[in-house]
Amino acid sequence: MHAHDTVQNPAPASLPMAGQAIAMPATSSVTLACTGEQYPCRHDESLLHGMLRLGRKGIPAGCTNGGCGVCKVHVTCGQVHRIGVISRAHVSVEEEAAGYTLACRTAPDTDVTLDVVGRVRRNVMRSVVGGGNATTSESAR
Amino acid sequence: MAVMRIGHISVRVMDMEAALKHYTNVLGMRVTHTDADGNQYLKCWDEWDKYSVVLTPSDRAGMNHVAYKVEKDAELDVLKQKIKDYGFAVAELPAGTLPACGRMLQFTLPSGHEMRLFAEKECVGTDVGSIDPDPWPDSIKGAGAHWLDHCLLMCRFDPEKGVNTVVDNTKFLKEVLNFFQTEQVMVGPNGSIQLASFLSLSSKPHDLALVGAPTSGLHHLSFFLDSWHDILKAGDIMAKNRVRIDVAPTRHGLTRGETIYFFDPSGNRNETFAGLGYQAQRDRPVTTWTEENLGRSIFYHTRELTESFINVYT
Ligand code: FES
Numbered sequence: 001m002h003a004h005d006t007v008q009n010p011a012p013a014s015l016p017m018a019g020q021a022i023a024m025p026a027t028s029s030v031t032l033a034c035t036g037e038q039y040p041c042r043h044d045e046s047l048l049h050g051m052l053r054l055g056r057k058g059i060p061a062g063c064t065n066g067g068c069g070v071c072k073v074h075v076t077c078g079q080v081h082r083i084g085v086i087s088r089a090h091v092s093v094e095e096e097a098a099g100y101t102l103a104c105r106t107a108p109d110t111d112v113t114l115d116v117v118g119r120v121r122r123n124v125m126r127s128v129v130g131g132g133n134a135t136t137s138e139s140a141r
Numbered sequence: 142m143a144v145m146r147i148g149h150i151s152v153r154v155m156d157m158e159a160a161l162k163h164y165t166n167v168l169g170m171r172v173t174h175t176d177a178d179g180n181q182y183l184k185c186w187d188e189w190d191k192y193s194v195v196l197t198p199s200d201r202a203g204m205n206h207v208a209y210k211v212e213k214d215a216e217l218d219v220l221k222q223k224i225k226d227y228g229f230a231v232a233e234l235p236a237g238t239l240p241a242c243g244r245m246l247q248f249t250l251p252s253g254h255e256m257r258l259f260a261e262k263e264c265v266g267t268d269v270g271s272i273d274p275d276p277w278p279d280s281i282k283g284a285g286a287h288w289l290d291h292c293l294l295m296c297r298f299d300p301e302k303g304v305n306t307v308v309d310n311t312k313f314l315k316e317v318l319n320f321f322q323t324e325q326v327m328v329g330p331n332g333s334i335q336l337a338s339f340l341s342l343s344s345k346p347h348d349l350a351l352v353g354a355p356t357s358g359l360h361h362l363s364f365f366l367d368s369w370h371d372i373l374k375a376g377d378i379m380a381k382n383r384v385r386i387d388v389a390p391t392r393h394g395l396t397r398g399e400t401i402y403f404f405d406p407s408g409n410r411n412e413t414f415a416g417l418g419y420q421a422q423r424d425r426p427v428t429t430w431t432e433e434n435l436g437r438s439i440f441y442h443t444r445e446l447t448e449s450f451i452n453v454y455t
């Protein structure tokens with residue numbers, strides 16, 4: 001299967017009946033260090049897709065296609081593999097070697113722990129609008 | 142003197158094969174040229190010039206430049222002088238710099254975006270032709286977009302530091318290129334800060350949109366569809382193709398347009414946009430949206446901005 005299709009269109013997880021031997025897709029546990037959020041993620045789906053599919057929160061979701069950079073994470077524990085192209089405007093080769101990646105283009109091989117790499121910045125609209133100082137998480141922009 | 146419309150947009154993609162599948166199968170464009178560097182040139186069925194989208198291979202997403210078409214070649218000389226007199230640097234790129242395209246003026250907007258003007262591009266005709274045409278061709282694929290309609294540029298904006306390139310761009314585009322304002326969003330003390338500016342060259346509610354942001358970038362490129370029903374069908378096509386949809390079918394307060402926002406396979410946001418909303422004219426009073434109705438101006442039904450609409454762009 002083409003890597004791109006794997007990300008966009010994973011086959012539905014099968015639901016085995018009691019006593020039935022159905023091969024379940026391999027999954028690992030993903031932990032977001034900042035919030036303690038934990039969810040299972042298949043080895044053939046992106047860290048972001050696994051989270052979104054279960055309605056979980058913590059990693060900002062944008063284009064889901066490796067271009068916008070909002071889902072940037074630092075893998076601090078565990079092994080992962082890339083399942084698509086990532087924008088070099090957001091993750092340099094050096095950063096990638098140091099464990100930074102885009103969650104929408106990376107799948108787990110083992111249980112992993114992630115830091116969501118958003119610098120906290122003032123959001124233009126919210127800082128001007130209403131004069132508030134609401135913040136929003138942002139990754140390299 | 143007339144700058145007429147958006148002529149083309151040049152966009153970076155990270156996976157050309159996936160990009161071509163998207164722009165042809167989902168939007169329904171057709172490749173009309175491929176150059177030696179692997180750049181791809183595409184048009185919609187209802188467009189007559191050879192291309193409106195240029196896809197360039199890159200290691201990142203985003204816009205290279207946006208080009209607007211001028212009616213007559215001689216006008217480029219006048220415009221070149223006007224741009225210089227305004228105080229901006231302007232270069233002239235010879236005919237053939239882009240395939241099938243005449244000479245281009247090249248300059249940088251205050252927001253940092255590269256804009257070009259050209260007058261000539263090979264006319265290949267619409268897919269229904271110009272003699273006794275049918276209303277649509279049998280070759281339509283995917284959403285069957287009619288034409289590249291407009292783009293929205295995110296423009297560097299930090300009013301506390303006195304930076305508002307939405308205003309700077311608007312002033313230049315109105316005074317030098319003869320765009321006119323149709324709508325705006327005004328925020329801050331006494332609604333004194335222009336956060337968004339919608340500009341037209343035609344009878345459409347916008348040919349270019351500008352919105353303030355911490356850094357400049359491309360928010361979306363938008364393709365025209367006829368009707369609300371076409372928008373719904375486009376949504377079905379996106380679902381069938383597992384396209385990431387950012388905002389499901391809804392209506393904008395601004396422009397009254399009917400819309401879907403979605404992403405190409407490199408993360409560049411696209412829009413399918415239907416409904417000409419109203420007839421834009423130079424003497425039509427400018428519509429102003431206030432801070433209190435900012436959400437409603439963008440998403441008329443839910444009346445709330447979404448995090449991704451504000452923060453996600455390339
Ligand atoms: S969501 Fe856009 S790069 Fe991951």
Ligand SMILES: [Fe+2]
Pocket residue numbers: 291292293350361363412414
């Ligand atoms: Fe738009």
